Amino acid sequence: MTQITGHIRKMTSALQDGQVTYQLPLDDQLLDLMPLIGEHLILEHSGNIHCQECGKKTKKSYSQGFCYPCMTKLAKCDMCIMKPETCHFDKGTCREPQWGEDNCFVPHYVYLANTTAIKVGITRHTQIPTRWIDQGANQALPIFKVSSRLQSGLVETALKEFISDKTNWRNMLKGKADSIDLKQRAHELIPQIEEKLSELQLRFGAEAVERLDADVVEIDYPVTEYPTKISSLNFDKTPRLGGTLLGIKGQYLYFDTGVINLRKFTSYEITAEY
Template identity: 50%
Template sequence: MELQGICHKMHAGLKNLSVTDQQTHKANVEYKFILDRSEVDLPFNLGQEIEIEATGNIYCISCGTKTPKSYSQGHCFKCMKTKASCDMCIMKPETCHYHLGTCREDSFAHEVCFQPHIVYLANSSALKVGITRLGQMPTRWLDQGATQALPIMKVGSRRLSGQLEVMFGTQVADKTDWRKLLKGEAEPVNLIEIRDQLIEDFAPKIQSIRDEFSQHLEFNETVELLETELPREFVYPVDEYPEKIKSHNLDKTPVIRGKLQGIKGQYLILDTGVINIRKYTGYELKIRI
């Protein structure tokens, strides 16, 4: 069997959702490939030998232009320099500059940046704090390979969520160690206890940020504590984790082969190494059993 098309990040969804001990939502994670913007059931199972080939063709996921190199996860150079979705404030939301009148695209700001956002705690390679749009739960956690997650705040804008993330980041990491992520499951932590302690420790600063953003009434930039949310737990389809991490690079080795041992985050775990599928957004790939 062979599939061919323009690669996008895998779609991760949940199945077999359950509530354990009335305190935690737990679910298994399942994946679909996205080729040419259409969902495709994974054409292979754990334990099967697969081959992935990069044809050498790369296309911008925004304008469709063929490009010699991919920028900002699938864009051509022109779109990377002009699209709001490629601006630095996407990586660092606290630097959002819409209020300064310098946003690249007003429509993008209203469709994305001024939508409700969630500040959350997650456990991927270790405890971390992060943000995501309300509609991106649980996708954001699954893309990061989190085994536990807990929403702790709902806010009115991306910049506001970024300010809170930076604040919590002085005490909790905001990055995931991808190598540690792929070596096994993170040690479980009590997210509710951690949430309650953080809210107590940062209460004065949270109020200060609330006061600052309450001046922007036109954007409804409010802060709501999510004190009744339950933690989520996720189980990924992994038979075996590697002892040593070797990363495949399709730019250097266009054809890779191996037995599929697992999928976690946006990584395929093969017995020959791991590959980050999201990294190759915009690449034309051939996938064979």
Template identity: 50%
Template structure:
């Protein structure tokens, strides 16, 4: 049994040539190749200590998946406009960290459709590797970019228009219940863009011809290393259950799927100091 100790970070993801998601779990300075552990016994013990993922200070409570309270109220990446991009206020001169905003918000963003058990709309900055890490983190089985926009604010405004016709949230319980039926993303794209075209035209007139453009792309299929899905989901909360073990039956999104219908969202516990035990 190998034991690795350190603070957790969200699992790193990429796809192989067959578009199967490959997972690596950062624990302190170590990376654990999680796909190799599917079907084997794993254990996790939480020490009770949490360290901020940004400043590394010890904190009694984690906010926004790993930040201490001080970072929560001072960092641009923790501002409410990160969750609601249509509220981006950089142009008002009130960004908490203007340089961070210039690097992360004043760059091209992409509006996409994804099938996570139900169809949803979302935004991402990264699609350079064909499959966005955001799609994999959300457990999407298929996804497709539909629009390219000039900045985060515009992406939020477009997403808001789309939300009148399609959901923007992932139902994590539905996502973990199995592989969803394939959806017609192309037809959904065409329908939504047709319905919001007048508002898109207004945005373009307001912000310029280069502010947004449609993207012609094919849906991308994404596969997850899962041997068995849970029938009745039982979520593990590390604050209440600081120690557990069991057979790792699969990984989807940022969730471990364990025997006994147990699941745990590893991303939620970024900054938690743990010991991970596994064979190998």
């Protein structure tokens, strides 16, 4: 039996020829999960949680891996990250102005994705296709490119009047999404927000919103068996969990005993046994 101990970080993924591969970072070690699919894998939580920013021990993980003080002061944990249309940088109240400059005033994309139903989303240019994989999308199509996170949030808000920005995670975990003609849906949706797009161009400049003619990205996940019923596993309730690893999708591991969202437990110290 092999054991690796470390603090959970978000699984890293790669997309090659439509297939996703995964690794699990545990501190400075990377556990290659692909050879473990179909094998026995046990994850045991030590009871320790250390903030991924300051390293201090915390009784609870906030905003996926932070202690409470760091959660309240870091720009990456501010509400405007979840709702970019509420960006308050121009009011001089950004928690970390330099972080905002480096991460929010860079190219962002507005996209359509199929995670069992069509949804709209946004992501930084550096997070394509990672963002789509993390959401468990089987198809994705970037439709707009803008120059800031605020602008992407405003375009997304306009589109949210017609389609959701949420993923039904239970349905996503139950199987592969039926194919959707995302290009046709974009063709139908964009004319409905023309007025909003014109307003954004008046506010930010004629080049603020670039319409894209991209190809649909198809994504397939390493899952050998999808569950008919979702049973969630939780380190806080069951410190030692696992079983036969049946697959991976989004940030979820599928075991024959249930599924676990590893991202929810970022900064938890665990030992992986396989």
